[in-house]
Amino acid sequence: MIELKSPSERDGLIEAGRIVAEVLVLLQEAVRPGLATRELDRLAEAEIRRRGAEPVFKGYQAHPSQPAYPASVCVSVNDEVVHGIPGSRRLNPGDLVSLDLGARIQGMVGDAAVSVFCEAPPSDTAARLLEVTARSLAAGIAAAVAGGHIGDIGAAVSGVVEPAGFSVVRDFVGHGVGRAMHEDPQVPNYGVAGRGPLIKPGMALAIEPMVNIGDRRVAVRDDGWTVVTADQSLSCHFEHSVFIDPDGTRVLTRLAESGSNAVQSANG
Ligand code: MF3
Ligand code: CO
16 A cells, blocks of 8 residues: 655655755765775764664564664675675775665654765776666656656666666665655566556655666675675665655755765766
């Protein structure tokens, strides 16, 4: 069942989205060679709590047989697609780092991700991967309008990614967002325009393309969380939470006046 949010739930989503956006800017600015990824987790948790919110990812289990996710932010480097666990790994120049963050305030969740290079991209193809993934998210958001269908979003995302010669991950998808991080509907990054649930005012959706340079297939590491590309090719991830208003779609996790690069490039 796809929930339509009340006005006060909408207010909470706006607040949660703003907090996620603010903290993501701080995290991406902290990325530098030599930094241990657990430092990003410390910063994420402290900055979420300082804003009166709570981390959503910490302690999360998708199903009872899965270990609880141990951190407040997912840090997924290079061939790691999503759900990388921060730890003692140190960042190197040229690493492609996905930062995925969730926060809850007033009972409502914000969920967003941004990818950045540590210093500079290691190759033109890597730089193009980030640019194409950001542009695919912008296309997905543009397709997420009242009166459209969920399939429009995936068709728009893959319509940017596949002509560029990259592949869209299918084993993980976007989702509705609200009191819970994962609500109906699933929001695949592939699909057929005009298919799937009708998009209605009051829906909140997390749109999150995961794009690989190589094959779309992925595997999960022994830690039970970290998703990696099967062929070890580079992978990139951007995510925004959006709210469907009758007169347009509001990007909840975008800062109006962000001074930083990658967040804006996600927005086209
Ligand atoms: N944006 C991710 C998702 O929607 C974040 C989940 S990380 C988790 O799946 F650890 F909390 F699962
Ligand atoms: Co998400």
